[in-house]
Amino acid sequence: MLSRRKLLQAAGAGVGASYIPLVSAEELLPKSGRRIVVLGGGWGGATAAQYAKRLAPDIDIVLIEAEEAFRSCPTSNWVIGGLWNMADITTSYEGLRRRGIKVVRDRATAIDAAAKEVRLTTGKVRYDRLILSPGIDYIYDNIEGMDAAGRARFPAAWKAGPETALLRQRLAAMPAGGTVVMTVPLGPFRCPPGPYERASLIAAYLKRQKPGSKLVVLDANKKIISKGKLFKAAWDDLYRDIIDYRTEQELIGVDGSDGTIRTAFDEFVADVGNVIPPQRAKAIVHEAGLIADGRRWAAVKAKTFQSAAADDIHIIGDATDQSSIGSVPKSGFIANSMGKVAAAAAVALLQDQAPPTPSLANTCYSLVSEDEGISVTALYKWDQETRKFLVPAGAKGLSPGRSKIVARNARDWAHAIWADMLS
Amino acid sequence: MTRFRLLGLWLLLALPANMAVAGSVDIAGLARTCAGCHGPEGAGPGRTIPSIAGLRAKHFGDAMRGYRQGSRSFYVMRFIAKGLDDDEIDKLSIHFARLPFSPSRAPTDPAFAGKGALLAKSCNACHGADGRGADKGPRLAGQPVEYLNGALAAYLSGERRGTGDMMAQLKPLSAADRLHLSHFYASRQ
Numbered sequence: 081m082l083s084r085r086k087l088l089q090a091a092g093a094g095v096g097a098s099y100i101p102l103v104s105a106e107e108l109l110p111k112s113g114r115r116i117v118v119l120g121g122g123w124g125g126a127t128a129a130q131y132a133k134r135l136a137p138d139i140d141i142v143l144i145e146a147e148e149a150f151r152s153c154p155t156s157n158w159v160i161g162g163l164w165n166m167a168d169i170t171t172s173y174e175g176l177r178r179r180g181i182k183v184v185r186d187r188a189t190a191i192d193a194a195a196k197e198v199r200l201t202t203g204k205v206r207y208d209r210l211i212l213s214p215g216i217d218y219i220y221d222n223i224e225g226m227d228a229a230g231r232a233r234f235p236a237a238w239k240a241g242p243e244t245a246l247l248r249q250r251l252a253a254m255p256a257g258g259t260v261v262m263t264v265p266l267g268p269f270r271c272p273p274g275p276y277e278r279a280s281l282i283a284a285y286l287k288r289q290k291p292g293s294k295l296v297v298l299d300a301n302k303k304i305i306s307k308g309k310l311f312k313a314a315w316d317d318l319y320r321d322i323i324d325y326r327t328e329q330e331l332i333g334v335d336g337s338d339g340t341i342r343t344a345f346d347e348f349v350a351d352v353g354n355v356i357p358p359q360r361a362k363a364i365v366h367e368a369g370l371i372a373d374g375r376r377w378a379a380v381k382a383k384t385f386q387s388a389a390a391d392d393i394h395i396i397g398d399a400t401d402q403s404s405i406g407s408v409p410k411s412g413f414i415a416n417s418m419g420k421v422a423a424a425a426a427v428a429l430l431q432d433q434a435p436p437t438p439s440l441a442n443t444c445y446s447l448v449s450e451d452e453g454i455s456v457t458a459l460y461k462w463d464q465e466t467r468k469f470l471v472p473a474g475a476k477g478l479s480p481g482r483s484k485i486v487a488r489n490a491r492d493w494a495h496a497i498w499a500d501m502l503s
Numbered sequence: 504m505t506r507f508r509l510l511g512l513w514l515l516l517a518l519p520a521n522m523a524v525a526g527s528v529d530i531a532g533l534a535r536t537c538a539g540c541h542g543p544e545g546a547g548p549g550r551t552i553p554s555i556a557g558l559r560a561k562h563f564g565d566a567m568r569g570y571r572q573g574s575r576s577f578y579v580m581r582f583i584a585k586g587l588d589d590d591e592i593d594k595l596s597i598h599f600a601r602l603p604f605s606p607s608r609a610p611t612d613p614a615f616a617g618k619g620a621l622l623a624k625s626c627n628a629c630h631g632a633d634g635r636g637a638d639k640g641p642r643l644a645g646q647p648v649e650y651l652n653g654a655l656a657a658y659l660s661g662e663r664r665g666t667g668d669m670m671a672q673l674k675p676l677s678a679a680d681r682l683h684l685s686h687f688y689a690s691r692q
Contacts, residue, residue, distance in 0.1 A: 439528060459536075
């Protein structure tokens with residue numbers, strides 16, 4: 081017999097998340113005592129949950145995540161380039177569970193800020209403070225032809241998961257002499273060096289395994305937007321006959337049936353196509369009224385990552401608006417740093433204490449070949465005057481060139497930071 | 504309000520508006536950012552990135568000042584260190600000195616370690632028995648092999664400026680010697 085609850089769930093799952101059922105949803109994990117709910121088990125959310133529990137073992141920490149395991153988008157380019165496999169970028173949530181964090185595998189459908197509840201597909205969870213780290217949504221609206229067929233033909237693979245493996249398989253299956261086409265959107269987007277690392281590793285793979293193949297990179301930006309000098313030097317040295325890099329190329333449309341990719345002035349046919357679309361904060365943040373009209377990302381108070389629109393909600397990671405925070409990149413390392421700041425702030429506020437004065441750090445590693453890497457590093461301190469993060473003089477810079485030690489450090493870094501987040 | 508509290512309040516208000524309040528950066532929060540490369544609580548699982556917990560505060564501080572001043576030029580740390588003042592370096596040194604050292608689990612070669620043992624006596628003079636650290640020399644025991652070997656190479660390339668003592672010790676060693684010493688100290692857990 082079909083229960084009323086099941087009917088409502090079925091209705092709610094299909095309709096936009098602004099629909100809040102008249103019948104009160106079942107409360108999952110009935111709440112007694114203080115609780116922080118973290119929405120999203122990625123680089124920001126897993127870190128926030130980990131550190132909130134470390135800082136305040138007595139506070140109930142609930143982490144809501146739709147996937148059954150953590151899959152890392154940083155280093156997923158190494159899978160696409162054939163250097164690692166999906167298992168290498170996958171970590172279980174068991175470490176967090178062992179710390180007493182309640183990891184709920186479910187998808188959040190809405191936030192009811194007035195009632196201080198998060199709605200999931202199977203019920204609702206109440207919170208005292210909420211930390212949102214939901215990541216990004218793709219914006220396909222302005223690319224003609226990006227229906228289901230278009231998206232299947234030109235996967236973004238800008239969230240680690242099935243599309244990562246799909247892109248890898250397509251490259252492996254492509255005959256030698258084929259053409260790969262990749263499009264890069266206007267910044268800001270998740271992971272500024274990401275597209276250029278991907279281009280490097282696809283080119284390295286084509287050079288190794290698919291002689292005569294080409295990679296066309298259509299970049300909407302005026303130039304490479306991160307570590308440009310270092311990427312260019314590597315491409316000139318290693319991939320001169322492979323990478324055809326073009327700037328100020330805005331993607332207008334695609335044809336999923338024949339692999340055509342169109343800019344304003346040119347048309348390309350891709351044997352393997354990768355469209356990285358423009359991005360914005362996940363719909364659930366917009367629908368909760370936490371983002372101003374017409375803005376893509378959520379404004380926050382940099383000191384605590386509290387939403388500018390709701391005091392008991394913190395927002396971290398790629399979903400945040402850098403104009404409210406300071407010039408920090410949308411990187412995994414930054415999301416991890418933000419998770420620690422939000423956790424400390426949320427815990428302090430729950431304990432009626434002043435939140436501490438925060439810092440952020442970032443080292444962005446990119447492999448430019450199978451065994452050489454480049455990086456950029458910065459330290460950020462919260463500034464009392466501007467109330468945003470600033471880089472102290474001299475505290476930002478690039479690796480001197482590409483080298484094997486940087487590539488080895490990159491692998492170490494991945495393991496260290498995953499242990500930091502998930503162990 | 505008592506007279507003394509009022510005086511304190513006046514003094515506080517008299518400070519220039521743009522002067523950072525002493526000790527305003529939360530050191531515990533600053534230290535948490537280090538875990539991104541050095542692992543949780545500075546005891547990372549790295550092969551090339553060292554543990555930074557459980558080292559004597561003096562050595563931690565010397566290393567950070569080295570990165571800031573240029574006697575060490577490692578491409579990540581030189582920028583991080585530039586962002587820290589003396590007070591922050593001192594406080595971070597104490598913070599990490601109090602945390603337990605976690606030895607590397609990266610595998611070492613027993614044959615190489617055996618050869619390294621024969622060379623280690625003079626290193627131990629400064630670095631302590633089994634390289635566990637002493638006043639003159641930081642802990643080597645249990646740091647990852649690749650990190651130790653890379654550090655020795657850095658002294659020879661000039662990427663690290665060594666003391667007179669260090670350079671005198673290193674000069675007679677071959678690349679194989681340095682590798683053997685690295686395996687030896689890495690295996691001393």
